[in-house]
Amino acid sequence: MRDILVHAANFRAWSGGVEFAARLAASLDALLTGAYIYPSPLYTMPPYGSPGLLAAILENARELEESARAAEKSFASWTAAFGATRSAWQVAEGYLPDTLAHIANWNDLVVLQRDPAEPWGGPIDLGTLVLHVDAPCIVVPPKVTQPRLGCIALAWNGSPEAIRAIHAALPLLQRAQRVVLFSGERREPFVEIGWKPPFDIAVHLARHAIEVERNEIFARDERAGEALLEAAAKVGADLLVMGAYGRTRFSEWIFGGATRHVLHEATLPVLLRH
Numbered sequence: 368m369r370d371i372l373v374h375a376a377n378f379r380a381w382s383g384g385v386e387f388a389a390r391l392a393a394s395l396d397a398l399l400t401g402a403y404i405y406p407s408p409l410y411t412m413p414p415y416g417s418p419g420l421l422a423a424i425l426e427n428a429r430e431l432e433e434s435a436r437a438a439e440k441s442f443a444s445w446t447a448a449f450g451a452t453r454s455a456w457q458v459a460e461g462y463l464p465d466t467l468a469h470i471a472n473w474n475d476l477v478v479l480q481r482d483p484a485e486p487w488g489g490p491i492d493l494g495t496l497v498l499h500v501d502a503p504c505i506v507v508p509p510k511v512t513q514p515r516l517g518c519i520a521l522a523w524n525g526s527p528e529a530i531r532a533i534h535a536a537l538p539l540l541q542r543a544q545r546v547v548l549f550s551g552e553r554r555e556p557f558v559e560i561g562w563k564p565p566f567d568i569a570v571h572l573a574r575h576a577i578e579v580e581r582n583e584i585f586a587r588d589e590r591a592g593e594a595l596l597e598a599a600a601k602v603g604a605d606l607l608v609m610g611a612y613g614r615t616r617f618s619e620w621i622f623g624g625a626t627r628h629v630l631h632e633a634t635l636p637v638l639l640r641h
Contacts (some may be wrong), residue, residue: 384480393450464499503535528610532640592628
């Protein structure tokens, strides 16, 4: 992971998620890019606003952009204090999921802060971002600022999303002292013509010199997320890796509602890949 992107919801006071991203970038010797994205003033425009009101809204947007761009030096110096000596700063206007997805195209990992007090910081909004960004995302819970890789837990159910999440996490898994694989109920594949070769996740990880401890999770769908977090806490996991599965709406996830529960309740960082 050579390029890490962190969403900065507030450029006037840097969040714990930005500190987490800076420390992680320092440990991986990665370039850290901070991104502040504000909505287009057209979104806030009343349908029958006066020309004066229109001018005021556009002027406020220009002032916000100038202030955000001026935060580049603050971002660089603040993140450098945590070891991230290589940084970049992006300011953009638009719909956050689409714009963040565009910037993520040239990054290996996206760091998001769970903070319901900030725009797009609530669990459901974060789920929307994970689905739109189409890149590995680490969701950092409140009060967590130090990335630790002593023990990494993997949520495994054989789905393509789980495979992609674990594959994306390989650079982190190779640094972990311990990797624990939690196997849940396998998702039933869609009926289709053809045959796909079998995939053994333990063999795949062994090819990357990663040994895993295997554990089974037996829980009904409504308790799957709770059981997963309990199991991760029991082994002392510092990071949880899992696939994010969505069809027509955010509430449809692997392990039933496991991801939704994890996004609401996790006290450890979670790496998700759609």
